[in-house]
Amino acid sequence: MRRGIYLLEEVDFRPMNSRRPMEYLTWLTRYKREDESRRQPALTEGMSIRSREIDLVGAFYAVGITGHPQFKAVTLWDCHGGWDGGWRQMMEIYRGVDDRLFLSDIDDLRFSAYSRPLGAVAGSPAPAALAAEGYAAEFYLFESARVRPGAALDYLEAVRTERAPILAEHGHRLAGLFEVLFCDTEAVTVWGMSLDSHLAVQRAHDAALGLDDEVPADDRLPAWRERARDFLDGPWRETVLAPFPGSKLALDGGVKGT
Template sequence: MRRGIYLLEEVQFHPMNSQRPLKYLEWLTAYKREDEALESGTSVLTTSQSVRSSDIDLVGAFYAVGITGHTQFKAVTLWDCRGGWDGGWRQMMEIYDDVKPELFLSQIDDLRWSAFSRPLGAVAGSPALADIVQEGYRAPFFLFESAQVKPGAAHDYLAAVREERAPVMAEHGHRLTGLYEVLLSDTEVVTVWGTDLDAHLALQRARDAALGLDDEVKGDDRLLKWNKRAREFLDGPWRETLLAAFPGSKLAPR
């Protein structure tokens, strides 16, 4: 079984015009739905929409919930490179071979301001996104964690997340959907969790109560213990933010 290879992209829009991320997400989800009809293993580099392929699968398209710590306004996309390194990843890399003119033409020119991509590699115990989609799992919100770890500690940190944190988060209505090391680097990890608004709010209040800051609900000390445990692996910024699943994407409620 091949390792799952994914791509996470954060797209910024400028000036602050809320219609731009809407237009981008509508365009993106529509054209990727058309790609589903393409034969597996084939790809086409077009003059207006870059590479077309069903093996470069848009699994998640999200509007970033700015009040949780994102730059406003921002879209986030999560791609499954079906077939791993020799599948969707190869097809994405092939568009740079000879730097063809088609690479520079797009229907969304001047719509995006900037974009930042992270190549992700699934680690042991990480669910396969294709399996999650096939199962029919959907969630209105996804918790997105990006953390800087000590050099070489990515797999150890993610193993601790899987074994120690995931069961606690599951009790609080958060389903683990991705455990990833950021590839081509040695110090960053990403985790993704599906949830809903009620579970998000209940989790925050359980943590507040554990800190002695909310006496109306029961606290969960395990949430604070995890924060201390995580610091054994961390070596820099750690942040969790929320993503709202965009209608029409595979992980969005229908």
């Protein structure tokens, strides 16, 4: 079995115009639905690479109040076939620097975009398999962690074996464990959750710190934070993503997850 290869992209829109991320996500999800029936990849004017092997498995609007810049979109792309599949197709469009690379239907809509190539690790769920299963969630928890050089795989294994069972008891489902490629200092995890399970985790954590006496405490939650520091070497952040209507892993396209 080949390693799953993904691309995570964070897109900012300026000046602050709340309609721009909606226009972008609507455009993106529409044309990627059309690509599902394509037989061969093609470099097209205005939309760059068109391919069913470069699969938009997640399209999200970032919940700004959780720490994102306001009006931000996040997309997760699955390179079907791994390095020799969708990744090769994306790389091939740079051969010769074709002028179609510089033409886009969304020119001037985005302010900036930051892409990170991701490699799935052992035990990671495949987002495409979750979508095929019909799984979807109200929200997704997105974690980016800077780890000690070389510690990403160990950190992600600890997340899988130690943290995932705890969060599962609080209604969170693991949706991806990823090493950020071409560097050795960053890891990304993705979890599906309901709003109620998100709030329950926050309150159980507060209770474990003695800051909420109305709900049961879960001491394992702050204990994990301590455990994670065995691997971390810089910023660690969790933020929340809302799946865009009509996209894969959104509730209107699947069944409610637990």
